[in-house]
Amino acid sequence: MAGIVSRLPFPLSGRADSAVASYALNGVQYDIAIAGMPWLIKADDQAVMTRAGAPVRKEQVDQQQEPGEQSLASWWLRSQSSFIGGAGILYQDPANDNQYAIRYADSVGVSPWTNGKVTLLRETSQRIIDGTTDKHHLVGWSDGTDRYWSAVGTALKSDTGSATTTITWGGAGTIRSLTSDGTNYYAADSTGIYRGAGNGAGSLIWNTGSANTTIRWVKGRLMAGIGPSVYELTTGGPALPVAKFTHLNSAWIWTDIAEGTNAIYASGYAGSQGAIYKFVLDTSGSVPTLSSGGILAAQLPRGEIVHCMTTYLGSFIGIGTNRGLRVGEINDNGDIQYGPLLIENSNGVKAVAGYDRFFFAAATNAIEGKSGLYRVDLGQPIQDNGVSAGQRYAYATDLQAKVTGEVSAVTVFGNSDRMAFAVVGSGSYLESASTLEASGYLTTGRVRYNTLEPKLYKFATVRTPVSISGSVSLSVLDPGGAETSIITASEGSSVLIEDVALSTPALPVEWLALKVTLGRSPSDTSAGGEITGWQLKALPGTVRQRIFTLPLSCFDKEKDRSGQMVGAEGRTLARLEAFEQIAARGDAVAYQDLRSGLSYLVVIDNYRFEQRTSPNNNGSRWGGTLWVELRTIADVVT
Structure with missing residues (x-):
């Protein structure tokens, strides 16, 4: 082979920086x-x-058992037609457990709890005004008329939602705890425990002598946590009987008492250590009796203390702590298996109640900086790690007081489906029987189609009933923090939010989220906007x-x-x-x-x-x- 007489313009070995290697014309006119x-x-x-x-799309085979958006050509699609998974997701991306199909990012003033639609929640009205820093206590009851007892400071009142009655409850100190057996109220101050029927006057039945007193009517008996001791108050008085259990730490404070299927539970704390104890019922005799001695049923992580708790349907337990809300389950032995924090709130959760299939928990300064309630759907697990303690449940913000302050109490209003709650420094608030919130909104998770590559978001659809009550408005949220209004469909108009062009953002972005705002009807306060689903269409935005x-x-x-x-x-x-x-x-x-x-x-x-x-x-x-x-x-x- 003849020798090479012209220079090779590239080395034959070694790893040259080929990405930047270039050639400059010199004599020979290469192309x-x-x-x-x-x-x-x-x-x-x-x-x-x-x-x-x-090509920007790869060929793929759809092996899903059911057809869906992945089987459609041309557009990148993301849609949702059920919202019962509640709030809390960041990205509206597919996952193995399919949470993205039923969950969303955030909501205020709307209810996702009816499958296939989102509607406005009912508004609340302030019933009992109290501007002090005293803790407010509420207990629902009914004498044929739905009511709730309200205790704050030294005042005990009964409210029907239209009329308030002041009750002479028998004591003169600040009320520390309030409970009921269904017809009688029990109010405790630092002196004693007082009982009265309905709106009637009360009288002293037990001496306490402690400001750290918590009373609850559970398992057909009055239970009291007084100082570091737990008492069963059935007969006798006013002197306290022998305590059923006294904590070894004299600084222990009991915060709540609740009942399970076969036991009574008492929560408390000392310093940074919180726990829940159980007292087992002996059912061998004709009348169930409470065993002496508390048995540890659940230990909280150090630094987390229990403020409140309630059991529901014999199986679930809602635990409000200084860090937020946990939902646990009670096993056959009466022990509590609780999951991770379902809702985190730096102000803590100091009130929780159960109704229907829901827990209603205190949402202190958590709804756009204002106070109200969270709602947890116990019938909708959104995550299951194979054991009951690993389950997490759907939740969202719920009723609003639209004021700041600690939510210290929540209760069911009599025998109705309405809730009442109290905010320290403001007073008590009652859910309306029919009047909806003036407006509310839902924000979807960030739609990014499971990739960080930029996309061109082109069209959005929001499905509504054929005849719109109130209004439905659509906005888009982009990574730059901007919220841009797109379109509003109002009552009586023929505007449809169907494949509406998105003019913003003009450049490709990694993700986009939708915000749908519902408005109340101007002619009927019990009617308002409603949506049944949404869809977003995009194209790949890479060069x-x-x-x-x-x-x-x-x-x-x-x-x-x-x-x-x-x-x-x-x-x-x-x-x-x-x-x-x-x-x-x-x-x-x-x-x-x-x-x-x-x-x-x-x-x-x-x-x-x-x-x-x-x-x-x-x-x-x-x-x-x-x-x-x-x-x-x-x-x-x-």
């Missing part, structure tokens, strides 16, 4: 250069040079790659466009070997069009060498056409 190697284009009627856009298909001359001897000869016998194989080393690395390289001066960062997708069997026009007997397919990965780099 293009790849990774610093110059080439002549061999284009004619049989060998055509092409430029084309690279479209280009494919260059180049027929390159690869002969021992070649002639450039000015007629100058270059090369020597044996040159073809050496150039092929050098090019194949570049292609084998798979690295990005510079592609220069030496005729136009443009340069691109590309990868070599494929190449193919076709050897000629006859000499070329320059008399070279060995060589052929090197077909190279290049795909851009960046815009022009020089």
Whole structure:
């Protein structure tokens, strides 16, 4: 083989910085250069040079059992038609447990708890005004008329929602705790425990002598946590009987008492240590009796203390702590298995009640900075790790007081489906029987289609009933923090939120979220906006790659466009070997069009060498056409 008489424009070994290697014309008028190697284009009627856009969607096979958005072509789609999974997700992305299909990011003033629709919640009204810093206590009751007892400071009142009655309860100190057996109230101050029927006057029945007193009517008996001791108050008085249990730490404070199927539970804390104890019922006799001695049923993590708790349906227990709300379950032994914090609130949760299939818990300064309630759906687990303690349940913010302050109490209003709650420094609030909130909204999770690549969000749809009551408005939230109003459909109008064009953001972004706002009807306060689902359409927003298909001359001897000869016998194989080393690395390289001066960062997708069997026009007997397919990965780099 003859020696190579012209310099190779690229090293044959070693890992050169091929991404930035370039070639400068010097004598021979080459057409293009790849990774610093110059080439002549061999284009004619049989060998055509092409430029084309690279495909942006890969071919895929849909193996889902049910058809869905993944089976549709053209658009990238994301939609939702059920919201019963509640709030709390960041991204509206598919997952193995399918939470994204029923959950959303956040809501205020709306109810997602009826499958297939979102409606406005009912508003609340302030019933008993109290601007002091005293803790407010509430207990619901009914004498044929739905009512609740309200205790704050030294005052005990009964409220029907339209009229309030002040009760002479028998004591004169600040009321520390309040409970009921259904018809009688029991109020405790630092002196004693007082009992009265309905709105009637009360009288002292037990002496306490402690400000740290918690009383609850459970399992057909009055239980009291007084100082570090727990008492069963059934007969006798006013002197206290022998305590059923006294904590070894004299600084222990009992915070709440609740009942399970076969036990009574008492929560408390000392310093940074909180726990729940159980007192087992002995049912061997004709009348169930309470065993002496408390048994540890649940230990809270150090630094977390129990403020309140309630059991529900014999199985669930809601535990309000200084960190938020936990939901646990009671096993067959009466022990409590609780899950991780379901709701985190730096102000703590100091009140929780159960009704229907829900827990209602204190949401102190947690609804746009104002106070109200959370609602937890015990019938909708959203995560199950295979054990009951690992279950998490759907939740969302609920009723609003629209004032700041600690929510210290919550109760069911008599025998109704309405809730009452109290805010320290403001008073008690009662849910309306029919009047809806003036407005409320739901924010979806961030729709990013499971990729960080930018997207072009083009159209949005919000499904509503055929006849709209109130109003439904659509806004978009973008990564820059902007909220842009898109469209409003109002009562009596013919406007439909169907494939509405999204004019913002104009540039591709990683994600977008929708905010749907519902408004109350101006003609009927019990009617308002409603949605049944939404859909978002987008396109890939990455810069479209280009494919260059180049027929390159690869002969021992070649002639450039000015007629100058270059090369020597044996040159073809050496150039092929050098090019194949570049292609084998798979690295990005510079592609220069030496005729136009443009340069691109590309990868070599494929190449193919076709050897000629006859000499070329320059008399070279060995060589052929090197077909190279290049795909851009960046815009022009020089």
